[in-house]
Amino acid sequence: MTTMLNVKDLRAYYGQVQALHGLSFALNEGSLTTLLGANGAGKTTTLRAICNMVRSTGAIEFEGKPLSGKSTENVVRLGIAHVPQGRGTFTTMTVEENLQLGAITRTDKKNIVADIERMYEHFPVLKERHTQQAGTLSGGEQQMLAVARALMLRPRLMLLDEPSFGLAPLIVRELFKILGKINREDKVTILVVEQNAQLALELADQAYVIETGRIVMSGSAKDIANNEDVRKSYLGY
Ligand code: ATP
Numbered sequence: 001m002t003t004m005l006n007v008k009d010l011r012a013y014y015g016q017v018q019a020l021h022g023l024s025f026a027l028n029e030g031s032l033t034t035l036l037g038a039n040g041a042g043k044t045t046t047l048r049a050i051c052n053m054v055r056s057t058g059a060i061e062f063e064g065k066p067l068s069g070k071s072t073e074n075v076v077r078l079g080i081a082h083v084p085q086g087r088g089t090f091t092t093m094t095v096e097e098n099l100q101l102g103a104i105t106r107t108d109k110k111n112i113v114a115d116i117e118r119m120y121e122h123f124p125v126l127k128e129r130h131t132q133q134a135g136t137l138s139g140g141e142q143q144m145l146a147v148a149r150a151l152m153l154r155p156r157l158m159l160l161d162e163p164s165f166g167l168a169p170l171i172v173r174e175l176f177k178i179l180g181k182i183n184r185e186d187k188v189t190i191l192v193v194e195q196n197a198q199l200a201l202e203l204a205d206q207a208y209v210i211e212t213g214r215i216v217m218s219g220s221a222k223d224i225a226n227n228e229d230v231r232k233s234y235l236g237y
Helices: 043-049 072-077 096-103 112-122 124-128 139-151 171-183 198-203 219-227 228-235
Strands: 003-012 017-028 032-036 055-062 082-083 159-163 190-196 208-212 214-220
Touching: 003 043, 003 139, 003 190, 017 043, 017 055, 017 190, 017 208, 032 171, 032 198, 043 190, 072 082, 072 208, 082 139, 096 112, 096 124, 096 139, 112 139, 112 171, 112 190, 124 139, 124 214, 139 159, 139 171, 171 190, 171 198, 190 198, 198 214, 198 219, 198 228, 208 219, 214 219, 219 228
Parallel strands: 032 190, 032 208, 082 159, 159 190
Antiparallel strands: 003 017, 003 055, 208 214
16 A cells, blocks of 8 residues: 555644644555544644644655645645635635636646536535525535535545534535545545544544544554544544
């Protein structure tokens, strides 16, 4: 198996506050990995550090290339898309304009129309609403649009921060099913940060558990789901 992302001894800081304390983990190419942890454990910070949006030390390699010193924009250009918590679609633009904008940094412009169609296959509701302003969509539809927009970059790796946040359980299941399909069919490696451990472990093939800025457990999602400590702390049974 090929390692796509290798994170070593990552430490991150907000001013004087240290949020990550020597975190190390790796993602295999083609995997769907979840990073689980309680509120404040450092999940969001981990994704932000990969994208160079927070001051950090340590080594992060993506497809063998070091990411340190690269601007967020250049990290994106290398093929890493980040869907932050809170979605961040352009609310006064239409669904289709949001998708077009997602492809703005791409150099291969010729497949954009086909890629928008592919997004409508994954998310039929976005096709129905393609002329509607993003701000008028439901929370679930906006999250789907945020994912679809990130995919318009044709990323090799997609980082998703708490995609289930604020969504009804049925919508989360639907979204996670589509994420699985995107991972398998479109060959996008996915790292998803979640507080909803149960669903995330059903979706993922690999899992890491983070506590106070350190990885405390790693393994197949199945093994992690069966681990007694994880069940008590994160699954509630
Ligand atoms: P959540 O699920 O609540 O988003 P998280 O696991 O994503 O939690 P982070 O948001 O990464 O956790 O936060 C990790 C630590 O960094 C926490 O102790 C938090 O208080 C701190 N932190 C996060 N953002 C800032 C900030 N802008 N300024 C100072 N400290 C911060």
